[in-house]
Amino acid sequence: MHLGVIGFGSIGRELFGLLGGLDIARITVLVRAGRAETSSEALQQIAPDLVARTTFVEQDADFFAAAPDFVVEVAGYNAVEAYAAKVLETGTDLVVVSIGALSDQSLHDTLLAAAKAGQARLILPSGAVGGLDILAGLAPAGDMTLRYFGTKPPKAWAGTPVAETVDLDALDHALEFFHGTAREAALAYPKNANVAAALALAGGGFETTQVTLVADPEATGNAHRYELTSPLASVSVEIANKASGGNVKTSLATVYSVLREIRNRLGPIAI
Numbered sequence: 230m231h232l233g234v235i236g237f238g239s240i241g242r243e244l245f246g247l248l249g250g251l252d253i254a255r256i257t258v259l260v261r262a263g264r265a266e267t268s269s270e271a272l273q274q275i276a277p278d279l280v281a282r283t284t285f286v287e288q289d290a291d292f293f294a295a296a297p298d299f300v301v302e303v304a305g306y307n308a309v310e311a312y313a314a315k316v317l318e319t320g321t322d323l324v325v326v327s328i329g330a331l332s333d334q335s336l337h338d339t340l341l342a343a344a345k346a347g348q349a350r351l352i353l354p355s356g357a358v359g360g361l362d363i364l365a366g367l368a369p370a371g372d373m374t375l376r377y378f379g380t381k382p383p384k385a386w387a388g389t390p391v392a393e394t395v396d397l398d399a400l401d402h403a404l405e406f407f408h409g410t411a412r413e414a415a416l417a418y419p420k421n422a423n424v425a426a427a428l429a430l431a432g433g434g435f436e437t438t439q440v441t442l443v444a445d446p447e448a449t450g451n452a453h454r455y456e457l458t459s460p461l462a463s464v465s466v467e468i469a470n471k472a473s474g475g476n477v478k479t480s481l482a483t484v485y486s487v488l489r490e491i492r493n494r495l496g497p498i499a500i
C-alpha cells in the first residue's frame with residue numbers, strides 16, 4: 230500500500246504510532262505550508278521506523294503527483310472541501326474522518342458524484358462512536374428516530390459558539406447548551422459534532438437526527454449516548470471515551486477507527 234494522509238495533528242500523529250508492523254510500503258502526508266520540517270522531526274520521535282518510508286509535502290500538487298492508492302483525511306472540514314473530490318475523481322478510495330463536512334449538502338452531492346465518476350469509494354469510519362453498522366443496516370426499513378447526546382468537559386468546547394455566551398471555566402454543573410438537528414450541530418460545531426453527522430448519515434438523515442450537546446465539569450472524557458427506535462429494533466448505545474493526548478475535543482477511539490479502515494484495506498479479513 231502507498232498510504233496518503235491529509236493532516237498531521239492529534240489523530241495523524243497518534244495514528245503513525247500505530248502503523249508500525251503493517252504492510253505499508255510508502256506514506257505521503259499532506260501538511261500545511263511551512264509544517265513539513267517540524268512534522269518530519271516529530272515523526273522521528275513518534276515512529277522512527279516509518280521515517281524512511283514517509284514523505285511530508287506542503288503542496289497538494291505534490292500530494293496528487295505522488296499518487297497514493299488509499300487516502301485518509303484527518304485534518305478538518307476545510308481539507309474535505311479542498312481535496313476530497315479530487316482524491317475520489319482520480320479513482321482513489323478515501324476515508325473521511327471529518328464527517329460533519331458532509332452536512333453541507335452541496336459538498337455531499339459533489340463527493341458522491343466524484344466517487345461515481347472515479348469509481349472510487351468514500352469511506353466513513355465509525356470515529357468516536359459505535360453502532361453505525363446497525364443504523365445503516367436498519368435505515369432502509371425507514372421510520373427511524375434517533376436522539377444523540379454528546380458530553381465533553383468544558384475545555385473541549387473552547388473556541389466554539391457556546392464559549393461566546395457561557396463562561397466555561399466557571400461552569401459548576403452539566404449544561405445542555407445545544408438542542409437541534411444533526412445538520413445544525415455539524416455546521417455550528419465542526420470539531421465536536423462529527424459523531425452527530427455520522428449517526429445521521431448512517432441512520433435517518435441530518436434533519437431527523439436530534440442532537441443535544443453538553444458541557445460537564447464532571448466529565449473526564451468524551452461521552453456519546455444515543456437512543457434509536459425503528460420498526461425493527463430499539464438500540465441504546467453509551468460510550469465513554471478517553472480523549473486524545475493532543476486534542477481534548479477528540480477521542481482516542483477515533484484514531485483506532487482510522488487504523489481499522491487501513492487494516493481492513495490491507496486484509497485478509499475486513500471486520
Ligand SMILES: NC(=O)C1=CN([C@@H]2O[C@H](COP(=O)(O)OP(=O)(O)OC[C@H]3O[C@@H](n4cnc5c(N)ncnc54)[C@H](OP(=O)(O)O)[C@@H]3O)[C@@H](O)[C@H]2O)C=CC1
Pocket residue numbers: 235236237238239240241259260261303304305306307308311326327328354355356357358419420421423424427473475476478479480483
Ligand atoms: N468522526 C469522528 O468521530 C471524529 C472526527 N474528528 C475530525 O478529525 C479532525 C482532526 O482531528 P484532530 O487530529 O484531533 O485535530 P487537530 O487540530 O489536532 O489536527 C488537525 C491537523 O490537520 C491540519 N490541517 C488542517 N487543515 C489542513 C489542510 N487543508 N491540509 C493539511 N493539513 C491540514 C492542522 O493544521 P493546523 O493546526 O495548521 O490547522 C492540524 O495539524 C477534526 O477536525 C474533526 O473534524 C475528530 C474527532 C472525532
Ligand SMILES: O=C([O-])CC(=O)C(=O)O
Pocket residue numbers: 357419420421422423424425451452470478479480481483
Ligand atoms: O472525538 C469525539 O469524541 C467526537 C468528536 O469530536 C466529534 O463528534 O466531532
